[in-house]
Every structure is written in structure tokens, then in C-alpha cells.
Amino acid sequence: xxxxxxxxxxxxxxxxxxxxxxxxxxxxxxxxxxxxxxxxxxxxxxxxxxxxxxxxxxxxxxxxxxxxxxxxxxxxxxxxxxxxxxxxxxxxxxxxxxxxxxxxxxxxxxxxxxxxxxxxxxxxxxxxxxxxxxxxxxxxxxxxxxxxxxxxxxxxxxxxxxxxxxxxxxxxxxxxxxxxxxxxxxxxxxxxxxxxxxxxxxxxxxxxxxxxxxxxxxxxxxxxxxxxxxxxxxxxxxxxxxxxxxxxxxxxxxxxxxxxxxxxxxxxxxxxxxxxxxxxxxxxxxxxxxxxxxxxxxxxxxxxxxxxxxxxxxxxxxxxxxxxxxxxxxxxxxxxxxxxxxxxxxxxxxxxxxxxxxxxxxxxxxxxxxxxxxxxxxxxxxx
Numbered sequence: 366x367x368x369x370x371x372x373x374x375x376x377x378x379x380x381x382x383x384x385x386x387x388x389x390x391x392x393x394x395x396x397x398x399x400x401x402x403x404x405x406x407x408x409x410x411x412x413x414x415x416x417x418x419x420x421x422x423x424x425x426x427x428x429x430x431x432x433x434x435x436x437x438x439x440x441x442x443x444x445x446x447x448x449x450x451x452x453x454x455x456x457x458x459x460x461x462x463x464x465x466x467x468x469x470x471x472x473x474x475x476x477x478x479x480x481x482x483x484x485x486x487x488x489x490x491x492x493x494x495x496x497x498x499x500x501x502x503x504x505x506x507x508x509x510x511x512x513x514x515x516x517x518x519x520x521x522x523x524x525x526x527x528x529x530x531x532x533x534x535x536x537x538x539x540x541x542x543x544x545x546x547x548x549x550x551x552x553x554x555x556x557x558x559x560x561x562x563x564x565x566x567x568x569x570x571x572x573x574x575x576x577x578x579x580x581x582x583x584x585x586x587x588x589x590x591x592x593x594x595x596x597x598x599x600x601x602x603x604x605x606x607x608x609x610x611x612x613x614x615x616x617x618x619x620x621x622x623x624x625x626x627x628x629x630x631x632x633x634x635x636x637x638x639x640x641x642x643x644x645x646x647x648x649x650x651x652x653x654x655x656x657x658x659x660x661x662x663x664x665x666x667x668x669x670x671x672x673x674x675x676x677x678x679x680x681x682x683x684x685x686x687x688x689x690x691x692x693x694x695x696x697x698x699x700x701x702x703x704x705x706x707x708x709x710x711x712x713x714x715x716x717x718x719x720x721x722x723x724x725x726x727x728x729x730x731x732x733x734x735x736x737x738x739x740x741x742x743x744x745x746x747x748x
Contacts (some may be wrong), residue, residue, distance in 0.1 A: 369405045370463040370746055373477065376408040378469050379418040382635055383609045386485065388662065389521075389545060390468040391417075396735035404742075409473075413459055452466070464586035464746055466738075467630065471507045472515060473717035479745050482515040486659030487528050487678075488583055495583040495657075509533070517745045519738070521545050522681035541741050545660045546731030552642050552669040563643035567607075567633055574606045574705065575648035575672070577641065577663045578655065580619055580632070584610075585677070585695050586656040589621040592654075593630070601629040604649060604709050608632045609641065645670035650708050650715070653677065654695045661685050665729050668722030673715045675704055689725035691718060 374394050378387040396415055398406045405414050419487070463626060465477035472482050489496050489504045498503075512518070513533055518540045520526050528541050563569075576583040593606050613647070623630050636644065645651065651667035653676040661682050664674045668689060676682050678692040691708055694700045708715055 369403060371407065371460065372407045372742065373407045373409055373413065373459075373462040373465045373475060374417075374419075375467045375469065375473065376410055376418065376464070380410060381488070382609055383638070386469050389483070389485075391419075392546060392548065392731040393735045393738050396731055397739055400732075400735055401739055407462070409459075409475075409578070411420070457671060464742055466742070467515075470512060471504070472511050479516045479748075481517045481519060481741065481745055482512050482520075483519040484512060484525065484529055484533075485521060486525055486657065488533055488657050488659075490532060492583065492657060495581070510672060516748075517541065517741060519543055519741060521625065522684050523682035524684055525659045541737070543734050543737040543741075544729055545662050545665075546729050546734045547665050547669050547726055548638075548731060549669055549727070551638055552645065552666045554671045555619055555643060555646050560643050560646055563640050566640075567644070569644070569647055570605055572604050572709075573647070574604050574709075575609070575644060575651045575667070576606070576653070577609045577645075577651070577667075579610050580608070580612045583655065583657060585656045586619050587622060588615070588698050588701060589652060589654045590626065590630070591698045592617065592705065594622075594626060595698065595702040600706060600709060606630045607644065607648070609634070609644060611635050612660055613710040642666075642670060645672050648672050650675060650705070652701075652705065653682070654701055655680075655682070656694060656695050658682055658685075664690060665726045669725035671719055671723055672706060673718040674722055675701075675708060685729075687725050689718065689721040 374390070374391060376394065378390045381387050383391060396406070398417065406649055407415055408417050410418070459476055462475065462477040464479045464481065465472065465475045467473065467480065467482045470482065470484055472480050486730050489501060493501050507746045513535060518535060520527060520529060520540060521544060523542055526537070526542050529535050529540055530537050576586065576589060580586060593601070608623070608630065612634065623632055645667050648667070651664065651674045653661065653664050653674065655661065657680045657683055661676070664676050664682070664686050667674050674686070674690040675693055676686050676690040677695040679695060683692070691704055693712070695703045708718070
């Protein structure tokens, strides 16, 4: 009888708010352990565990780890020291794994026969001004020399795969593209009765524009806010702008712009997944003006909820969104404003986008993504 293969999943992203990399890590890790019981799964939070932290964890251990991380990352010196210490402690105290999966760019020092790393994008390289100095320093000192030594790389789009080949000179035949998914059991159309409590809680209008994403420079919120400012008072009165997302960094200009239009713009902060699905449902139009994405999950979540989507025509977004969205030039404030006005005033075009988007989003599931990851793991283990 063959011994079961031991796989370690770096799960430190799960100690952060469940957006971006954290969502990608959890959705795949959770489904992989359910799809495959022939592997022995372990999860690293600095120390190793056989428990995967849930997205809505109420466990004392999970909450303690999250609180500890929030204290550590609040100070750059402590953060850097803790990274090195945890990596060392993790290495000397861990068993030997058959495979180590790092879903967040930079593999740590791990006793593993094979290493697979997910590289989501190169925003830290192509637009360093979008990132804090501590992060840039960490990536400069670690990403290039560590990620490139991985036995295999995973990324979320062909756009990003081309960037990996260009910037890392990594062999294309050892890079797998796995599209991200949508949780269709959560992000789906709901009845008005099911939406009533969320609508009431956040004092939402019958019609509104919606943005979902971290409040930080890369998401291009400042151009969206300027474009919104160009709209007539009549449209702004009828379609206030609602912003949802984790408050990132370098957002003082964004917060000031929100205050200038406080009659029409509201920032709700970070909301639960269920509330987010409800707000997608309630929105008239979802606007995603991001300047750069390795994939871009929010537009697909909005489509799954039956909401018309406006999205940028750059990076991986056309690959992810196909012909199911109204595209904008994210660098043109005038173009963003014109497209918003067009979609909110043209009911026929909006209805067409809703139908296309709902159908298009069905192609993307986390089950399909998790199975693709498992297939890659097996291939690398056998190589």
C-alpha cells in the first residue's frame, strides 16, 4: 500500500481579510481537501496545523492568529523580523513534505521535495508606486531568487503567464493558467424579501452604482470618483455611488474625494460575503476601473448576481470578462463618465449586459479551479 503524500499549503493569507489572495487560497484549499482524501493536508500559519482557518472562523485559535498578525504588520521592523523568525522556526520544526504550495508569490524555507508557487501578477514590478516601501523591499530581496526556483508556477490568466515568461525568464511549459472561480451558491440572484434586511441596514437606494475592491491606488478609484463628479446632479441624485472594500494604503486622496461628494458617495467599508452578494444584487451597475489585474474576481461575482458590469479594457480583464461587460479606458476620466451615463440611461443595453454576464460567469467555478490545482499537484509529484 502506497503511503499518502504529504502536502503543505501556506495559509498565512487566511489571517488577512478574505479578499484577493486570501479568497483564492481559501476557496482552492477548502475544495481540494474535500475533492481529494488521498493526500495528507497541512496548513502553515508560521506554525503548521492540520486545520484550515474558515472564512468566517469563530475559533479562538483562528482569531488569536489574526489578531497577532494585525499587530505584527503594523510595524515594518517587527514585520520583517517576524517573517524571518517564523520562517526559521517553521523550517526546523516541520516534517519533510512531498509538496509545498505557496499561493502568495514567495515560497518560504520549507522541507519539501517539490514546490509549486502561484504568481498572481507583477504590479510590484510594473507599478512600484502602488505598493508600500516595506513590501517592495521584501519582494526585491526575495521574490526573484525564490519564486524562480519553484518546480512549477500557477497563475490566473494568460496575460500573467506572458508576464512571467517575460519578467522571470521562466519556461512557459512549466506554467499553468488556472482561472479563478465564483462561489455560485453565494453569488446568485436573491428575491427582494431576502435582500430587504441588507438594503435597510446600509440605507441603500433603489438604484445605485457600486465599486468593490481595496481602497488603494491600483484600483483607480480616484479616476472613478472624478468621473462620477462629471455626471449631472440629476444622475447623481438617482444613482449614488457605493464603495465596498478593505481600506488599503495611500488612500488619503481617495477619502478626501469621497468627502467632497458626500451627498452622493458612501464608503461602507468591509462587509460580510453574504452582505456583499446582496449588495451586488441590489446595485444597478457595477463599475470596475482597475488599472491592472492578474485576473479580477469582482466583475464575475457581480455578473453572477445579475448586475450589469462596466470594466477596464486593460491587463487580464478582457480575458476574464469576455464580451459580457461595457469596457472603459481607465486612464480617461471623460470616457469613464460617458460610459456610466450611457449604461444607466440605456435600459436595453443594461439588460443585454445582465444576460450576457450571467451566462458568462457560469464558466468560472472554484470547483473547476480546485480540480485543476489538484491535477497540477499530481503531475508535479509524479515528475
